[in-house]
Amino acid sequence: MGRGQFRRVAERERRRIAFLLDGVETEALEGDTVLIAILTTRAHLRMAEFTEAPRAGFCLMGACQDCWVASADGRSLRACTTYVAEGMAIVTRR
Amino acid sequence: MNTRVAIVGGGPAGIRAAERLVEHGLSPILLDEAPRIGGRIYQQLPEVRGFRRDGKALYGFEAGKAEDLHAAFARIQPQLDYRPGTTVFDIASDRLITLGDGRREEIAYDRLILATGAMDRIMPLPGWTLPGVFALGGAQIALKHQGCAIGHSVVFLGSGPLLYLAAYQYAKAGVNVAAVLTTAPWLGLGANLLGMAAQAKTAAKGAYYVAKLLSWRIPVIGSVRPARIMGRDSVEGLEVLVDGRLRQFDCDAVALGYGLKSESQLAELAGAQFVFDRAQNQWLPEIDDHGRAVGRDGLYLAGDGAGIQGADAAELRGRIAAGALLQDLGIALKDAGDFGTLKRWHRFRVALEQAMPFPSHLAADLPDASILCRCENITAGEVRAAADQGLREINRVKAATRLGMGRCQGRICGIAGAEVLAAKLGVSVDSVGRLRAQPPVKPVPIEALAGDAP
Numbered sequence: 001m002g003r004g005q006f007r008r009v010a011e012r013e014r015r016r017i018a019f020l021l022d023g024v025e026t027e028a029l030e031g032d033t034v035l036i037a038i039l040t041t042r043a044h045l046r047m048a049e050f051t052e053a054p055r056a057g058f059c060l061m062g063a064c065q066d067c068w069v070a071s072a073d074g075r076s077l078r079a080c081t082t083y084v085a086e087g088m089a090i091v092t093r094r
Numbered sequence: 095m096n097t098r099v100a101i102v103g104g105g106p107a108g109i110r111a112a113e114r115l116v117e118h119g120l121s122p123i124l125l126d127e128a129p130r131i132g133g134r135i136y137q138q139l140p141e142v143r144g145f146r147r148d149g150k151a152l153y154g155f156e157a158g159k160a161e162d163l164h165a166a167f168a169r170i171q172p173q174l175d176y177r178p179g180t181t182v183f184d185i186a187s188d189r190l191i192t193l194g195d196g197r198r199e200e201i202a203y204d205r206l207i208l209a210t211g212a213m214d215r216i217m218p219l220p221g222w223t224l225p226g227v228f229a230l231g232g233a234q235i236a237l238k239h240q241g242c243a244i245g246h247s248v249v250f251l252g253s254g255p256l257l258y259l260a261a262y263q264y265a266k267a268g269v270n271v272a273a274v275l276t277t278a279p280w281l282g283l284g285a286n287l288l289g290m291a292a293q294a295k296t297a298a299k300g301a302y303y304v305a306k307l308l309s310w311r312i313p314v315i316g317s318v319r320p321a322r323i324m325g326r327d328s329v330e331g332l333e334v335l336v337d338g339r340l341r342q343f344d345c346d347a348v349a350l351g352y353g354l355k356s357e358s359q360l361a362e363l364a365g366a367q368f369v370f371d372r373a374q375n376q377w378l379p380e381i382d383d384h385g386r387a388v389g390r391d392g393l394y395l396a397g398d399g400a401g402i403q404g405a406d407a408a409e410l411r412g413r414i415a416a417g418a419l420l421q422d423l424g425i426a427l428k429d430a431g432d433f434g435t436l437k438r439w440h441r442f443r444v445a446l447e448q449a450m451p452f453p454s455h456l457a458a459d460l461p462d463a464s465i466l467c468r469c470e471n472i473t474a475g476e477v478r479a480a481a482d483q484g485l486r487e488i489n490r491v492k493a494a495t496r497l498g499m500g501r502c503q504g505r506i507c508g509i510a511g512a513e514v515l516a517a518k519l520g521v522s523v524d525s526v527g528r529l530r531a532q533p534p535v536k537p538v539p540i541e542a543l544a545g546d547a548p
């Protein structure tokens with residue numbers, strides 16, 4: 001899976017929680033956005049429509065809309081403005 | 095009947111506007127997309143145990159102001175109808191259409207203050223859609239709000255004061271800052287001194303960040319010409335021209351931003367007129383000195399959403415716009431607006447924009463294959479081809495190419511797209527027009543839109 005794009009440099013003493021990322025149990029910290037939770041373990045977030053090139057979001061403030069992923073039950077989530085929760089199931093592959 | 099006043103935006107401008115209204119006996123509705131107030135600069139940590147950093151660590155020199163603003167909100171909150179986590183995605187003449195917690199709601203208003211803030215202003219370069227390239231403001235949010243760096247070794251590329259501030263904050267947090275590169279000549283520090291003197295303290299802080307970066311032996315280089323970001327599936331480095339010579343910097347992340355652009359879509363839907371502001375090189379809603387929207391009664395604009403002037407000015411502009419609203423209601427003001435200080439901020443901003451301008455000149459040389467619109471993957475070449483077919487107006491180019499038609503509504507590509515078109519046509523950027531805003535200004539589920547049918 002390789003290393004994460006993001007690196008934690010502060011606020012590491014939060015409660016650890018587990019969520020499912022494409023079916024694999026993955027660790028995050030309580031208070032992480034979905035984007036942070038994914039990019040601290042992976043190099044990208046999703047594949048772009050049309051080109052299938054990897055993308056990882058851009059603005060982190062809910063403006064560019066380049067960070068949409070889905071929950072396992074099919075709802076779309078904007079990863080940079082949604083907080084991850086214990087047991088959440090996220091799908092980045094279509 | 096009580097006048098219903100709605101404020102959109104819980105940053106410095108929105109909160110100071112709300113405060114002044116409450117001081118005069120009103121109980122406004124305050125809506126903000128974010129879960130907690132503070133806006134961009136004074137954004138608070140998530141409300142979760144275990145976050146440790148204090149105000150000094152988060153806000154640096156501005157810690158006192160952040161604390162004041164948060165305290166002001168706490169004081170007035172009982173008098174507010176505060177709706178956090180609520181996105182306003184459309185505006186009709188008398189009501190806001192909102193989405194909060196997945197639910198659509200219509201909120202009626204008589205008078206409206208928009209304090210929607212700003213976002214990064216982007217000029218693309220080849221490779222900018224690679225994972226690892228983030229907006230400069232986004233890089234700062236990762237650090238401030240989440241304690242994360244966007245990479246292990248980061249290049250900061252762009253212009254404007256936030257470039258040095260964010261790079262300083264990263265270096266201070268122990269991140270390897272590989273370089274700070276700006277298109278501005280003289281690092282943007284050779285500014286019109288009179289303008290800078292208008293807000294000498296703020297100018298001094300900017301110089302302080304640059305001096306610190308240099309003292310940590312971080313390369314800080316001006317007058318660069320960005321060439322490309324390298325890498326296949328992620329960032330591996332960056333190439334720029336310095337004095338005409340190609341220089342490479344190894345890095346796994348790039349923070350990119352050339353100043354800010356106003357978040358003005360809602361103002362347009364609410365009926366504001368727009369004018370092209372030469373100093374800021376962008377279209378802005380037209381307001382009078384008090385923040386009243388020209389040509390639209392009952393609409394007021396405050397803060398960076400109505401032209402970039404920074405956080406301190408945003409607080410003043412919030413109070414001033416609230417004052418205009420109160421006067422229009424025939425309510426006598428208990429205090430005066432601080433117009434003198436605001437004028438100084440305005441002079442300072444003009445000097446800053448001159449010293450650290452948006453690099454319009456790069457648009458002409460952006461390679462045809464380079465992606466301009468990251469939602470729809472539209473290249474610079476496609477926009478130029480549209481120009482070759484005789485299209486000279488940005489909305490017609492949008493219809494022909496889909497530039498700016500994607501989910502971000504042209505927030506990211508709009509300015510650069512217009513520059514590429516103008517450069518190709520050999521005309522000034524204002525003469526190609528302005529991308530029009532369309533509801534919903536942010537994507538919403540289809541069920542929420544359904545209610546919008548006539």
Ligand SMILES: Cc1cc2nc3c(=O)[nH]c(=O)nc-3n(C[C@H](O)[C@H](O)[C@H](O)COP(=O)(O)OP(=O)(O)OC[C@H]3O[C@@H](n4cnc5c(N)ncnc54)[C@H](O)[C@@H]3O)c2cc1C
Pocket residue numbers: 061102103104105106107108125126127128132133134135136180181182183209210211212213214230231232234235256259354357360396397398399404405406408535
């Ligand atoms: C990412 C970023 C980082 C910045 N960091 C700094 C900094 O460190 N130092 C500095 O001096 N300046 C910084 N700035 C500049 C900043 O714009 C101003 O200094 C200041 O925050 C402006 O205050 P404001 O009240 O006008 O807007 P903001 O503080 O931006 O607040 C606007 C608010 O409106 C809300 N909003 C917008 N649209 C909607 C909508 N459709 N529905 C509901 N709510 C909405 C937003 O959620 C936000 O909370 C930053 C700007 C950005 C974009």
Ligand code: FES
Pocket residue numbers: 056057058059060061062063064065066067078079080081
């Ligand atoms: S990263 Fe831009 S909207 Fe999420």
